[in-house]
Amino acid sequence: AFILGFLIVVAGGALTLFGLRASALRSDTGFKPVSREAFLLGNNLILLTATSVVLMGTLFPLIGEALDMKISIRSPYFNGFFVPLAFVLILLMVPGMFSNWKRQDGNTLLKRMALLAPAAIIAGWFGSRLPDPSPWQGVLAIMLALFLVFAHVDDVVRRARAYKQGFVTGLGKLGRGYWGMVLAHCGLAVLIAGITLVSFHEVERDIRMAPGDTAELGHYTFVFDSLDEYRGPNFDSTRGHFHVSHDGDPVAVMHPEKRTYHASRQVMTEAAIDAGFWRDLYVALGEPLDDSNAWAVRIYFKPGIRWIWLGALIMALGGALALTDKRYRRNRFAANDAGAANES
Template sequence: MALVLAVLQAVLPLLGTWRGSTALVSTARPLALMQCLLLTGAMIALGYAFYFNDFTLAYVANHSNSAMPWGYRLSAIWGGHEGSLLLWVWMLAAWGAAVALLSRSVPTEMVARVLAVMGMVGIGFLSFMLFTSNPFDRILPWFPLDGADLNPLLQDPGLIVHPPMLYMGYVGFSVAFSFAVAGLLAGKLDPVWARWARPWTTIAWACLTIGIALGSWWAYYELGWGGWWFWDPVENASLMPWLAGTALIHSLAVAEKRNLFRAWTVLLAILTFSLSLLGTFLVRSGILTSVHAFANDPERGTFVLIFLALVAGGSLTLFAIRAPKLKNTAGFRLLSRETFLLGNNLLLLTATFVVLLGTLFPLIGDALNLRISISAPYFNKFFVPLTLVLMALLVLGVISNWKSHRADQFRRRVLPLIPAAIVGGLFAAWLPGGTPWLGTLGLIAVAWVVIGHLDDVVRKALAFRAGLLRGIGRLSNGYKGMVLAHCGLALLVAGVILVSHHEIERDVRMVPGDTAHVGGYDFTFVDISPRQGPNYDAMRGTFEVSRNGRRVATMHPEKRTYRVGGQVMTQVALRPGLIHDLYVALGEPLDMPGAWAVRVYYKPGVRWIWLGALVMALGGALAVSDKRYRSRRRQEETETAAPSAAVATEMGA
């Protein structure tokens, strides 16, 4: 039924805008809401089947077990290919319903075109699910009495939340894509269009940020190797639309404020959603091996590849037809905010291309029977300098004016910040063990971003002549959200630098009674004993952790064997902290009775990585709450409003 409604949603509103029929145009919103209602019913039905162990469904039988805790049985809805695809189309319908309900200030014809484009995307994914990947296929009359169990790697609280948040971001970029295509269909891409599309893009970006951070956190504590990023092809598949989406957000800002970069913004919207579809293809095609991959059916991959070609090819063809109407009439000087935002876009697109090349090139080599290996050093050698330059541009873009900025004023703003950032970065770099020069340069860049934004906030707040705190309260939510997001990036980079250059790792052979000394802490192996879980058996170690003779924590790493499939998994023990983590993982039992291989870590600053991502997402959420996105009439930029013309000129209002 949802597929039928998606067809109607794709056809009737466009037909109405072409023929000028108000009745047909007005069908867009109810069709989107009804499609969301039907797919919500399908999600509830599949959840019911998992909760009550309905093993007559092939998908439930293959991804659940009656001994699993009920929370994991429900999260198994998206633990495999078919269910995750249902989650995808449900998210798409939910975004469509949100556009239908929350875009009352947008002209009805524009909403009709946007929802029609989303209906077209829905047709593709609903057809894919119904004809190749139906989660409701029955295996009657010979169905198993119990299920095959969910992959033990996915039996984790983090995996309950991670896929929905990731998909909220992936699918959310379909709204920006639909706004871009709708604008091309209408032949009208003015600043108002950018203001309509910008909050939806920002919400999707914030959700994808949290989704990626949750995946990184899961890899850190679940896989037992102490790492937080693999440069795995499927991880890269989520990073590419995030990078392109970040560029899109900044490009939309220029399109909204200055009516510039319109063609570039449309291309970014198409690219960002196309990269989301590419990630879907990589995960479901079977062309790569990953703990994140869902399916290994080449026919399914072919379907997604054809759909990707249709979406990207069709939208680019429409763009080529409409491109002559997207020429810019306004201009800007070299020293201006537009220039720095353009540099931001180019750096982010370069990073996207680096990841795309590093992800696809080995796959192309496999197709040509060539063994090509691209690992972390390739990505790091590109990303470190790109990130440093990007962080330099962040502050320059924030403190500069739109259109043009006087060189003498610009120098007065920038020059005092440079020594402050150098001093702050060098102070942070004086940690026990020392920081290499590249890490020190990174900490200087972190200090540059934080000090530069604090300076800008104080200047803008004091310009209201109402005191610092009241002045900060008067700044727009869009501006405050931007500051939070940029400082969140600085916090994330600081965490990466600290854990990369100052973590301590030891792999030791231990028997009960042994003590390992790591990072100023004493880890004493007390004993190891068997423990039974709901669907696994475990050997549970006990480690007493002390510092200077004072007990700090008791840690319990485990080695689990899952009963149904016999898989052996490592469950690490963590003592988290804002400054550093203590991390213990059991390896394998050794030849001597009672002896185990044990991995012990001291990891400074690792929590800052995920805290920084959370701050970035909160910044996006705060920016979306800006009042200008809730008004029908275009409002002027309010983040730098000032009571006098002189102050306004200085702040670049």
């Protein structure tokens, strides 16, 4: 119900704003099939499709629950849609950034994109030669993300060099709206890289462990040292102590818990997390297995998980930076002044 209410507020609010400003968005000017407008339209259709996928995946279980039917939407549903959609999104985003408004020469556009493609292909090849290589889908995703970043570097350099005052002066004159676009698109590249890493290189194990046992996972060694009882402010806890090392070097001491809350007697699993820029480690206690003090333990190695949050943050910062561009406020004030003059 909370998610449904959130969707109603967000989608309903956006549609309300669109309805109130629809008259100001009308335009009789056209554009060619190869132009910035055409690529932006394609990107908007891709994003609309992705939004519809999320909406259906969110509503179907709620509708099924209302009809006394159990419908479970799991990650394969979202991955099956979002992976090809993300590929098409980047393939449309780069030529859209390079294109002119209204009309763009197709041969010039292809030549400019062809100059950047080898760099992304070489970077993707190196990625496929790593000790833990990705499947072809992962390599393709990394190549597209790097292609997006290289395209923006090339575009920034070209635009800055176009100013006669010099390269550094040109960088300062590009405008906040442009830098906001660059940040948002690079944030998308970081997001895709993070999703690719965690999707194709995540490792997890469900194992039986007792104090003194050792488990190996993703070049990390987890040692189950001991268990103790801990009393919290409103719960009783069985807490484990795990020492984690990487190639013999100590990394972290982790304390997963199994909590029983006093008020409801509800048992909750509190996973221990060791967060890092390149990877996150998780340890969770399951259930006791027998009288030998052994437990079901789940351990995770999740590379790049922080990149997903970092990419979303960079995209949000890019949007906020673009909103502060003075050109948009000047255009709005000029339109208001023109409307007032016409009325007078």
